[in-house]
Amino acid sequence: MMNATTASTQQRPLLQAHGLVKTYLAHGVQQSVLSGLDLTLEAGEIVVLQGPSGEGKSTLLNLLAGLDRPDAGEIWLKGEDLAQAAEARLCQLRRQSIGLVFQFFNLVPTLTVTENLQLTLSLCQRVTHQAEIATLLAQVGLTGKAAMFPQQLSGGEQQRVAIVRTLLQQPALILADEPTGNLDRNNAERVMALFVEQVRQRQGTLLLATHDVSLTALADRCLRLENGRLRDD
């Protein structure tokens, strides 16, 4: 596995998280999920995040995406502390700098494939020609599916649309939460190979939370979340 951190020691890290704490109240009892977690992601790095269920992988990704706020700690993305940013600014960052890929694809069910992509493009105010969309869809094997609605596609196809959507957004950081959790093994391998390839082509940064051990082979670095903290795997 290539260590990208050493390659960019002169550069400022893309993302830095310090002392992240997050607790939840469940049935009247405070449960600590993250307890002083630190994380650094360099630009162009592909990192796999592993850990048992319920350890807080999704919680960490939600915090890094600005979807949730930590109880304590800082999250610096391109020199901006997400923990302190206003909701409107977080929304703007999610449009321009953070791409999200979810287990359940999160496509807008009432928009076609093309319209889902157009929505993302219009929100991040990026002008992309129809031809570019068509090329990207062709690259991920979705030729002829542009006018279809998400529910008319298979799970693998939907996830590929979600990946294209994220790639079109050209975010500095892509956060993927169990992107293959809802796919069969064959589909999962094909989709992830494609995804990682496209991220590398664009020199993007990817943090991938997964149970799938086989995906570690695609990563530059592997991290394990245990007892609310990260350790190198």
Added chain:
Amino acid sequence: MTSRLLLRASLRSLYQQPLQLCMLLAGIMLGIAVVTAMQLSTQSARLSYQYASQQLASGARYQIRSAGGIAASVYARLKRAPEQWPLLPVVEFPVQLPGGEQLQLTGLDFLAEQQLRTAGQRVFSGGGSWNATLLQSAVWLGESTAQQLGLMLGDQLTLTTPVGERSLKLAGTLDDRTQPLLAQRILMDMGQALALSNQPEVLSYLLLPPPQGSAIARWPEVMLQKLRSQLPPDTHLQPLENPQPARLGDALYFNLNAMALLALLLGTLIVLSAVWLSLLQRRPLFAALRLAGVSGRQLYGFLLLETLVLAGLASAAGLALGVVIADQLLPLLVQSQAAFTAPPLARLSLNWGDIIRFGLLGCGSALLAAAWPCWQLARQSPLALQAAPVAALNEVKRPLVLRGAVLVLMPLAIVLVMQSQLLAVYLGTGLLALLAALLTTPLLQGLAAVCVVLIQRSGVGARHPLLLMVPRDCLRQQVYSKGVMWVLMLALSVSLAVTGMTDSFHTAFQGWIGQRLNAQVYTSPPDRDAPGQKAGLSTMLVEQLLTDPQVKAVARRARQPLTLAGLSLFIYGVDFPPAARTAYQFRQGDSETLWQGFQSGSEVLISEPLANHLQLGRGDYLSLPLVSGEQSFKIAGVYYDYGSYQGQVLISYPAFQRHWPEVPLGGIRLYLHNPDQAESFARQPVLKPYEVRLAGPIIRRSEQLFEQTFLITDALQLLLLVVALVAMVSNLLALQLHRQPELQRYRALGLSRAMRAGLLMGQALLLAFSAGLLAWLLGELMAWLLAERVQLLAFGWTVPWQFAPERGLIALLLGLIVALLAALYPAFKEVKS
């Protein structure tokens, strides 16, 4: 681009779930329809009153009336007076068309005043010219009536008049499109009308238009007093804005307006419920949009835009439905109105202004109703939107908010309802309704908890866990069903309030009519209301009647007009034999003891409106202007009276005779040992020279008129319940749709179709029971406010409110029936699935 895509995403979502879209549209449509129907029917009926009093009076502000009409000599004398009163004479009487249809013939003097000539020209825009009215036997007809009869200008029209059949020539038609009241009228020259009336020297009434050249267009009180002083006794100058026969009509409109306001609240709640449910059901879509990068502000703006578009469509449909309902209600309304006035007008009045107004009202109330739930949804984080709404809502500290709202709203509502302005009372009532709505959820939680405990303790829960599922599921689904609980609660409470108010009116009316007509036979001088009638009944007759073995008691009555603190009213001198005393209902005063003071002549009784106007009560002193000067009388009691806004004063007849010896005996009330013999007694030769009236038929006729008055409220009550039923059906259907995956799980677990249907029906019943309990409380409170506070502020009288437990039980039962009916279709769908 983003907005276009958002709109496309949302509309497709609604299109893919047509039932959901239909329910949203139906919710808004029903809300608008109720409001439109109520406002339109009330407004149309009120318009006909306005036409009656304003158009034909050509802007006159006062009317001079006497029960038997105004003698032409009185009119001539007033015209010759130094003040040169600009009076306009009017003669009116019914005539019959060959087909039997009755119309009102109105004779006007078009040469009398410039003002009326102008009004005449305005009215006569249908065809012909007003000069033609001067032609011999020329009449004018409403355009639509002329069309119905197939008459053209110049055709002959045969009418049955008081002097027999007459053939008249149609000189022109009247513009009854803009002046709907004219559709039922025939206009002709005064002189010719008088000749046909069989009383050529008697006018129906005189109109006093506003003074010409006056900046404020209002007669000064000094001038009015001067005019009053020139009028013969028993002839009254009355402001036209407050015509005497329209009193009960005004009360009716008032009730309808109060109901229209409540309907507006109900409509807004229905819209709120529909929008709320639609938002809850589309949470996954909104979560996806938010995660895709749509900001909360963008989502909020879009949701409001979407509401506006849908509300526009639904308002148009609601307006159409409202017009149809109003069209059905109006005949009932004018049927009630016919009890008080001349031939009713059953035409719906709708113009572009109304359409725009109701459209704006629909869109405005939908936006108002949607603003808060949309804002709540838009401000949630994408993660919260992804979570189940119950979990998301549990994050909010509801009990604290609720306690705060109740603590603030409760005293505010109490302060408002005790104010002396009607608007404040209405606002207070609205706040009370809001409070009750806020309490629906805690009540449901409490009831469900009690149900769970009872089921567990009884041991039934172990054998039939389904019984435990009903209250627990109800609690879990409360976020979806609270909107419909509000709708049902408000509809039931309005229904209960109207029933309570009608019951109170009924009791009050029966008490009052029994008080007014407590004797069996009433005798008065012949033509007592004829102009110039001065003769009264002789005391010989009283003595003669007292010796009759059939007669238990005889009571004398005379009256004298008075002006007290600017109020024109009558003081009555009356005898109160013991038989008459029990009929009187007192607001203040001990009915056992007050008669002693009254009989002494030093104490008087006053009616409730007068007591309220003068801020006087039992034990206070009332100063009366006697011939000998001002004299104070102690007030022995305040009795309920609904006969006049200004009120009246009662004094014992011997005392009255002492103070006004010149006033003749105006009438005698006869109390018989056997009331059933009243009819045969009235035929006695001794009574032949006099006018004799029997109380029985008058009471029966009055009660009939009263029942007609409340036909409209019954119909509106039914309408509200139907609307609540439809709203509840749509809500339960939506809930069932939303719960499909859960119900499928139950199915997989082995719950039979009947069990699943029972679950839905049990939940509906529990919801209705909670809503019904709160409705009971709120409904009785509103009934009390309408009967005691609103009537007092609007008319000066109160209608005693009485608590009747059966009323609340019926409302509760009605709520359960509505809930069962509403749950039937969703349960049927579940059984069929």
